[in-house]
Amino acid sequence: xxxxxxxxxxxxxxxxxxxxxxxxxxxxxxxxxxxxxxxxxxxxxxxxxxxxxxxxxxxxxxxxxxxxxxxxxxxxxxxxxxxxxxxxxxxxxxxxxxxxxxxxxxxxxxxxxxxxxxxxxxxxxxxxxxxxxxxxxxxxxxxxxxxxxxxxxxxxxxxxxxxxxxxxxxxxxxxxxxxxxxxxxxxxxxxxxxxxxxxxxxxxxxxxxxxxxxxxxxxxxxxxxxxxxxxxxxxxxxxxxxxxxxxxxxxxxxxxxxxxxxxxxxxxxxxxxxxxxxxxxxxxxxxxxxxxxxxxxxxxxxxxxxxxxxxxxxxxxxxxxxxxxxxxxxxxxxxxxxxxxxxxxxxxxxxxxxxxxxxxxxxxxxxxxxxxxxxxxxxxxxxxxxxxxxxxxxxxxxxxxxxx
Amino acid sequence: xxxxxxxxxxxxxxxxxxxxxxxxxxxxxxxxxxxxxxxxxxxxxxxxxxxxxxxxxxxxxxxxxxxxxxxxxxxxxxxxxxxxxxxxxxxxxxxxxxxxxxxxxxxxxxxxxxxxxxxxxxxxxxxxxxxxxxxxxxxxxxxxxxxxxxxxxxxxxxxxxxxxxxxxxxxxxxxxxxxxxxxxxxxxxxxxxxxxxxxxxxxxxxxxxxxxxxxxxxxxxxxxxxxxxxxxxxxxxxxxxxxxxxxxxxxxxxxxxxxxxxxxxxxxxxxxxxxxxxxxxxxxxxxxxxxxxxxxxxxxxxxxxxxxxxxxxxxxxxxxxxxxxxxxxxxxxxxxxxxxxxxxxxxxxxxxxxxxxxxxxxxxxxxxxxxxxxxxxxxxxxxxxxxxxxxxxxxxxxxxxxxx
Numbered sequence: 001x002x003x004x005x006x007x008x009x010x011x012x013x014x015x016x017x018x019x020x021x022x023x024x025x026x027x028x029x030x031x032x033x034x035x036x037x038x039x040x041x042x043x044x045x046x047x048x049x050x051x052x053x054x055x056x057x058x059x060x061x062x063x064x065x066x067x068x069x070x071x072x073x074x075x076x077x078x079x080x081x082x083x084x085x086x087x088x089x090x091x092x093x094x095x096x097x098x099x100x101x102x103x104x105x106x107x108x109x110x111x112x113x114x115x116x117x118x119x120x121x122x123x124x125x126x127x128x129x130x131x132x133x134x135x136x137x138x139x140x141x142x143x144x145x146x147x148x149x150x151x152x153x154x155x156x157x158x159x160x161x162x163x164x165x166x167x168x169x170x171x172x173x174x175x176x177x178x179x180x181x182x183x184x185x186x187x188x189x190x191x192x193x194x195x196x197x198x199x200x201x202x203x204x205x206x207x208x209x210x211x212x213x214x215x216x217x218x219x220x221x222x223x224x225x226x227x228x229x230x231x232x233x234x235x236x237x238x239x240x241x242x243x244x245x246x247x248x249x250x251x252x253x254x255x256x257x258x259x260x261x262x263x264x265x266x267x268x269x270x271x272x273x274x275x276x277x278x279x280x281x282x283x284x285x286x287x288x289x290x291x292x293x294x295x296x297x298x299x300x301x302x303x304x305x306x307x308x309x310x311x312x313x314x315x316x317x318x319x320x321x322x323x324x325x326x327x328x329x330x331x332x333x334x335x336x337x338x339x340x341x342x343x344x345x346x347x348x349x350x351x352x353x354x355x356x357x358x359x360x361x362x363x364x365x366x367x368x369x370x371x372x373x374x375x376x377x378x379x380x381x382x383x384x385x386x387x388x389x390x391x392x393x394x395x396x397x398x399x400x401x402x403x404x
Numbered sequence: 405x406x407x408x409x410x411x412x413x414x415x416x417x418x419x420x421x422x423x424x425x426x427x428x429x430x431x432x433x434x435x436x437x438x439x440x441x442x443x444x445x446x447x448x449x450x451x452x453x454x455x456x457x458x459x460x461x462x463x464x465x466x467x468x469x470x471x472x473x474x475x476x477x478x479x480x481x482x483x484x485x486x487x488x489x490x491x492x493x494x495x496x497x498x499x500x501x502x503x504x505x506x507x508x509x510x511x512x513x514x515x516x517x518x519x520x521x522x523x524x525x526x527x528x529x530x531x532x533x534x535x536x537x538x539x540x541x542x543x544x545x546x547x548x549x550x551x552x553x554x555x556x557x558x559x560x561x562x563x564x565x566x567x568x569x570x571x572x573x574x575x576x577x578x579x580x581x582x583x584x585x586x587x588x589x590x591x592x593x594x595x596x597x598x599x600x601x602x603x604x605x606x607x608x609x610x611x612x613x614x615x616x617x618x619x620x621x622x623x624x625x626x627x628x629x630x631x632x633x634x635x636x637x638x639x640x641x642x643x644x645x646x647x648x649x650x651x652x653x654x655x656x657x658x659x660x661x662x663x664x665x666x667x668x669x670x671x672x673x674x675x676x677x678x679x680x681x682x683x684x685x686x687x688x689x690x691x692x693x694x695x696x697x698x699x700x701x702x703x704x705x706x707x708x709x710x711x712x713x714x715x716x717x718x719x720x721x722x723x724x725x726x727x728x729x730x731x732x733x734x735x736x737x738x739x740x741x742x743x744x745x746x747x748x749x750x751x752x753x754x755x756x757x758x759x760x761x762x763x764x765x766x767x768x769x770x771x772x773x774x775x776x777x778x779x780x781x782x783x784x785x786x787x788x789x790x791x792x793x794x795x796x797x798x799x800x801x802x803x804x805x806x807x808x
Contacts, residue, residue, distance in 0.1 A: 016572070016573050016577070041802055042797065053804040056799040056800070057802050062798070065795060065798045065799075066797075069796070069797055071795075072793065072796075073569050073572055074573045074576050076796065077797070078576045079576040080577070081577060094806070095806060098806050161706040162705055165477050165478065166700050166701070166704060168477055168478030168706070169420050169477075169700050169703065169704035171482060172416075172420050172479040172482045173419070173420075173483050173485060177700070196706065269677075269681070269695060270675065270677055270678055270695070270697055271674065271678060274674055290673075290699075290700065291673060291674070292700055293696065294701070296569070296581070296694065297701070300569035300572055300573035301566055301569045303565045303791070304708075387706065388475070390476040390706060393469065393473055393480050394465060394466070395446070395460040395461055395465035395469075396461050397458075398457070398503075400457040401503060402498070
């Protein structure tokens with residue numbers, strides 16, 4: 001096999017994560033070790049930066065700088081919401097060809113995998129050797145093939161710690177609390193809200209995900225039952241929860257703004273939480289009802305990272321360089337779970353990962369559609385790792401005197 | 405001076421913080437060292453627990469348990485929003501008397517200080533020796549006399565890390581981002597949003613606090629100026645920002661729910677953020693506008709604590725025991741800054757701290773009313789401590805070929 005000499009080009013697409021720079025830096029540092037790699041470029045603002053030929057020459061970044069960037073949340077190379085069509089991908093390919101790029105690594109979700117697939121096809125058609133590797137990234141954990149996605153563990157840790165704290169707060173001053181979590185079609189991140197539960201009455205007590213349609217009646221019945229039992233109730237709801245007709249419950253309350261993918265805006269507004277809170281206030285006549293929308297903190301908060309997620313994000317970046325430069329392969333780097341807890345990496349065909357997203361399997365959701373199973377907890381806990389200490393007072397109660 | 409033998413009673417009031425249990429545990433462990441302390445009780449749900457005689461006997465809690473609780477956010481003894489009047493305080497005193505309590509420590513804000521003051525007066529009237537110490541706690545940092553309040557540093561750290569992450573996110577995918585921060589009358593917590601700025605163009609670019617009235621025109625002019633300069637804009641706004649007439653801008657958009665103190669609900673709803681976002685969308689015609697309300701995570705997130713805050717919270721609890729049991733004094737524990745950075749503790753009269761709250765001094769706010777000064781940064785940074793690493797790529801740009 002002839003050695004393919006040329007440049008490496010790395011780019012990041014879609015929503016940032018806390019560890020996306022680990023993947024980027026893993027790919028860059030590993031690529032810089034190969035003598036046939038003449039330069040390592042980073043495209044600024046994803047595929048848009050490729051079209052514009054906006055590149056950093058990362059061969060001239062210091063190792064310290066790259067290591068510091070790797071620990072920084074959000075896309076260090078900056079990102080884009082552009083969803084390339086065939087024409088766009090052809091232009092991406094042309095720029096690669098013009099700059100002598102022979103290895104293209106794109107870090108992103110299933111849309112980015114699709115971009116990789118089309119760019120790869122265009123290079124094949126043109127008879128130009130271009131290795132294309134998709135490096136998985138998403139807090140939604142909704143990619144097919146892979147056991148889980150880098151970025152999910154850290155976002156899940158943030159959500160778990162947020163709800164663990166909210167639960168302590170809600171115990172101290174009881175009421176109904178509704179926390180809205182990111183997740184348009186997949187409930188993995190919302191489900192992670194349960195990972196900080198320690199005592200049997202800890203919340204969240206109810207978990208609603210897009211995989212299970214929800215009616216107002218069902219929601220209020222559930223909340224009432226929990227409130228009657230504990231005198232308080234914590235709800236975790238995905239931003240993408242739908243009614244039985246499949247309409248996003250949030251969609252009627254936003255301005256109807258749509259992104260380049262034709263999706264209605266769900267994040268960056270408190271409307272869904274406020275709607276659910278108003279249902280509880282008005283119909284159940286419970287006075288203290290609060291709703292928070294966890295928002296962008298879930299994917300970019302500085303200082304909340306899962307160690308496992310961090311290592312794996314680094315490794316999928318390194319593997320991209322290894323699969324393509326050592327082995328001359330195209331594909332999407334994927335994770336296979338081989339132990340409790342242990343993983344190995346493999347390369348999946350781009351077409352298996354592109355476009356279509358994954359949902360939570362049935363075995364992760366309870367029969368009532370308002371909670372998760374132990375199977376999910378066993379799946380997700382290793383990805384999040386240990387959480388900070390939290391403990392309740394263990395002391396005897398004192399006998400009353402005046403009210404005895 | 406005769407040794408005052410009897411029980412210690414500790415309670416926590418108002419909104420939780422990340423380190424309020426450090427103060428509680430500091431007071432308990434220090435009290436347990438004194439031979440004249442016969443028992444250490446903890447009231448469950450603040451003053452309401454006193455009325456109900458709902459007490460833990462913390463003399464029989466293990467040290468490990470208490471140390472673990474001290475690291476747990478939110479009020480381990482649970483809390484209350486009750487604001488006692490004189491009659492209520494008289495009942496508090498009567499329960500203390502019936503149980504042989506000689507030392508009462510109440511951890512809370514200015515309302516809790518007022519409760520301490522009245523209970524102290526009632527015991528004086530009855531000729532019953534009861535030492536009463538207020539232990540300061542609030543994320544709002546709005547207590548008089550003290551340099552700053554335990555609880556503030558950790559909440560400020562959370563807010564700083566949240567905006568640091570949001571800034572990285574907003575750089576990657578530009579637009580206007582509005583983050584709403586807790587703070588009804590004082591802007592200290594919102595001002596802390598700037599502490600994670602590192603590079604000159606880092607956000608938040610605009611900071612609005614309750615101390616400076618805001619008009620829609622002013623807000624839009626500011627946002628437009630920043631957006632024109634950077635192509636993006638991050639705003640930090642207190643939930644309690646008002647118009648020039650002093651009306652909370654949020655108040656017209658909530659159900660008008662009021663708490664026991666007669667305050668309109670500001671937290672636990674995304675309405676203010678969504679309102680500000682709609683102004684930008686509709687009037688400036690900027691497409692990508694997002695609003696998050698940081699919500700309860702600010703005060704209870706598990707796993708975001710300032711070390712300085714943690715130590716000081718522990719120490720004000722210990723000092724409460726020392727001032728009252730060694731020195732037979734009543735008062736509110738306060739912090740005096742004596743170095744950069746060093747503090748000492750002292751005891752302030754309860755009446756100096758009770759009821760009236762503090763606002764940000766003028767020297768902390770810029771002349772335009774849309775940002776904070778270096779003086780504020782110098783004041784707040786030691787309370788928050790160092791933030792996690794974040795760095796931008798430092799590498800040369802590549803020359804364009806096709807677009808050259």
